[in-house]
Amino acid sequence: MSAAEPPQGATRAPSGGSEAAKPQAWGHTNLLKLDNVSRHFGSLKAVQNVSFSMSEGELRAVIGPNGAGKTTFFNLVTGFVPPTSGDIWFDDENIRDRTVVHRVRKGIVRTFQITEVFPDLSVYENVRVGVETAAGLNGRPWLPRSVRNDVAARVDELLAVVGLASKADRVVGELAHGDQRVVEIALALAMNPRLLLLDEPTAGMGDTETDHMVDLVRRLHDERNLSILFIEHDMSIVFGIAQRITVLDQGRVLAEGSADEISRNEAVRAAYLGTEA
Ligand SMILES: Nc1ncnc2c1ncn2[C@@H]1O[C@H](COP(=O)(O)OP(=O)(O)O)[C@@H](O)[C@H]1O
Ligand SMILES: [Mg+2]
Numbered sequence: 001m002s003a004a005e006p007p008q009g010a011t012r013a014p015s016g017g018s019e020a021a022k023p024q025a026w027g028h029t030n031l032l033k034l035d036n037v038s039r040h041f042g043s044l045k046a047v048q049n050v051s052f053s054m055s056e057g058e059l060r061a062v063i064g065p066n067g068a069g070k071t072t073f074f075n076l077v078t079g080f081v082p083p084t085s086g087d088i089w090f091d092d093e094n095i096r097d098r099t100v101v102h103r104v105r106k107g108i109v110r111t112f113q114i115t116e117v118f119p120d121l122s123v124y125e126n127v128r129v130g131v132e133t134a135a136g137l138n139g140r141p142w143l144p145r146s147v148r149n150d151v152a153a154r155v156d157e158l159l160a161v162v163g164l165a166s167k168a169d170r171v172v173g174e175l176a177h178g179d180q181r182v183v184e185i186a187l188a189l190a191m192n193p194r195l196l197l198l199d200e201p202t203a204g205m206g207d208t209e210t211d212h213m214v215d216l217v218r219r220l221h222d223e224r225n226l227s228i229l230f231i232e233h234d235m236s237i238v239f240g241i242a243q244r245i246t247v248l249d250q251g252r253v254l255a256e257g258s259a260d261e262i263s264r265n266e267a268v269r270a271a272y273l274g275t276e277a
Contacts, residue, residue: 030089031056031195031227032077032108037086038251039072046072048251049086054229056194059221061242062231063262065271068248070231074197077229078110079103090195107194111184111201119173123164126172126183127155130190154190161224162186162216178209185216196220198230202237210234214241239263247271 032054039047047069054060062070075081076088079100088096090106098106118126131154132138137147159165162182167175172183181201188196201217202210218241220226232238238245239259247255247262249271255262262268 029055031058031091032229033089034076035087035089037076037088038084039069039076039081040084045251047076047083047248050248050251050253052246052253054195054227056227057221057225059217059228059241059243060230061238061245062229062248063233063235063238063245064248064254067250069251070248071199072251073248074110074199074229074231078108078197104191107192108197109188109191109193109195110197110199111181111188117172117180117183117187119171121172122169123159123172123175123183123186124155124168127158127186127190128152130187131155131158134191158186158189161189161220163212176209178205178212181205181213182216185220189220193226195227195229198228200231200233202232202234210237217241 030053032052034050034052037047037050037052038045050069050073062073064070072081076083079095079098079102083096086096087094090103090108093106095103095106095108118129121129128151129138131151135151137143137151143151156165159168162185164179164182164186167179170179172180175183185196185198185201198217202213205213214237217228217230221228221241230242239262242259244256244258245262246253247265247268249267254271255265255268257265
């Protein structure tokens with residue numbers, strides 16, 4: 001167990017809100033909830049009156065044609081853009097006006113959010129920086145041996161989880177594209193997410209890399225009970241792993257349901273005609 005624990009100080013929130021203080025009504029059922037959220041860019045309605053909820057432990061896909069508002073939806077959840085109207089709840093808190101950093105501390109983590117990959121550093125060093133950032137240890141000139149040991153154990157654990165232990169000493173910038181994206185996932189995991197958001201995790205990957213990424217996402221959900229929200233355009237992946245699917249079209253929720261329900265939905269088929277193979 002101890003190797004799986006983050007180093008001291010790595011727990012998410014130095015801010016208030018203890019576990020015990022959560023209102024009963026929310027519990028852990030609604031991890032994420034959007035109430036009538038819209039985001040306009042000038043006259044363009046990128047996201048329109050979207051209501052959405054997701055349970056803790058769920059593996060959910062967001063799909064939709066290009067320009068449907070999927071990435072904007074992620075930006076609203078992660079705090080990169082504020083909503084024009086509507087509320088966003090995470091666990092027991094209305095986060096609509098909260099900063100990206102606050103949301104990361106709450107456990108809303110997206111690849112490429114706080115940390116970035118350092119291409120000239122090794123895989124190990126990248127993940128170490130991520131672990132130290134999460135633990136608030138960055139920039140300290142000297143760390144006690146016990147803390148260093150905890151950090152090293154956490155780095156080893158994360159490398160094992162994502163399957164990069166054998167490539168720990170490789171320079172990230174020289175890795176294949178697929179492995180670089182896996183490093184990003186390791187960095188996201190270093191932030192101790194409660195909700196992991198992945199925007200097209202298999203984009204630009206070949207078949208083998210795609211299989212590896214899909215297997216990783218599935219394992220993170222199945223073995224670690226991680227709540228995952230992912231945008232994906234490859235329908236075989238979506239139908240293969242998502243428990244529920246939310247379809248966006250022109251900024252609105254067009255449909256929501258299981259793979260079966262979505263694949264039979266006429267409106268979804270119509271929205272995809274001509275844009276999907
Ligand atoms: N920062 C922005 N400024 C202006 N328009 C934007 C911005 N971000 C997204 N959009 C527009 O919002 C719409 C939805 O974009 P996006 O959320 O990226 O869609 P998707 O990820 O589904 O392809 C598009 O028409 C896009 O051009
Ligand atoms: Mg997008």
